[in-house]
Amino acid sequence: GAVVSQHPSWVICKSGTSVKIECRSLDFQATTMFWYRQFPKQSLMLMATSNEGSKATYEQGVEKDKFLINHASLTLSTLTVTSAHPEDSSFYICSARPGDREGNTIYFGEGSWLTVV
Amino acid sequence: AQTVTQSQPEMSVQEAETVTLSCTYDTSESDYYLFWYKQPPSRQMILVIRQEAYKQQNATENRFSVNFQKAAKSFSLKISDSQLGDAAMYFCAYRVGGNKLVFGAGTILRVKS
Numbered sequence: 384g385a386v387v388s389q390h391p392s393w394v395i396c397k398s399g400t401s402v403k404i405e406c407r408s409l410d411f412q413a414t415t416m417f418w419y420r421q422f423p424k425q426s427l428m429l430m431a432t433s434n435e436g437s438k439a440t441y442e443q444g445v446e447k448d449k450f451l452i453n454h455a456s457l458t459l460s461t462l463t464v465t466s467a468h469p470e471d472s473s474f475y476i477c478s479a480r481p482g483d484r485e486g487n488t489i490y491f492g493e494g495s496w497l498t499v500v
Numbered sequence: 501a502q503t504v505t506q507s508q509p510e511m512s513v514q515e516a517e518t519v520t521l522s523c524t525y526d527t528s529e530s531d532y533y534l535f536w537y538k539q540p541p542s543r544q545m546i547l548v549i550r551q552e553a554y555k556q557q558n559a560t561e562n563r564f565s566v567n568f569q570k571a572a573k574s575f576s577l578k579i580s581d582s583q584l585g586d587a588a589m590y591f592c593a594y595r596v597g598g599n600k601l602v603f604g605a606g607t608i609l610r611v612k613s
Contacts, residue, residue, distance in 0.1 A: 417600055426591060426603045474543060489601060491545035
């Protein structure tokens, strides 16, 4: 099946610094990628939808200047948490949809744990 | 706005028995997709089963099957012959076209040996 890879799996950063998380589709081209945040024992909260070559669409309440999303190629999207604070500590998951067919299944990365100290 | 409701925060099942997880959704669309995802402790999201709304036949994947009631906007998941490896958080999700997935709150499934 299709594979989506996230890197890093775990990252610890100091408060005030920025950290980048990568999401790659390894065996398909993804015109659309999604970024989610998940708190312990809670559901996935969509942060933004990124389309290759255009600006990301952010969900209401998500700070676009804090969570920078770039989708520069058909196989790579990045999430940069700028000026990170302890409250940004969370599990971040990306997902990707192969090609342009609406019915295509969406595949998830393994997720990335971010701890801000 | 589309919403997905999972009314069971936690469920338990004895190994080898059958369990049903409930899911209801709200939408004004006529064509959409429904999914059940499994999230084990590793946190990897695993697709369990999917259903296209235009299909009347309920989807089945080995021990997993759904009861899709379009008029009632209900989409329950039945797990037969439960195994210890089935223990996980299960999310029901809805999607229109190529758009975002809307997830329910999740149900923690515990399997007792």
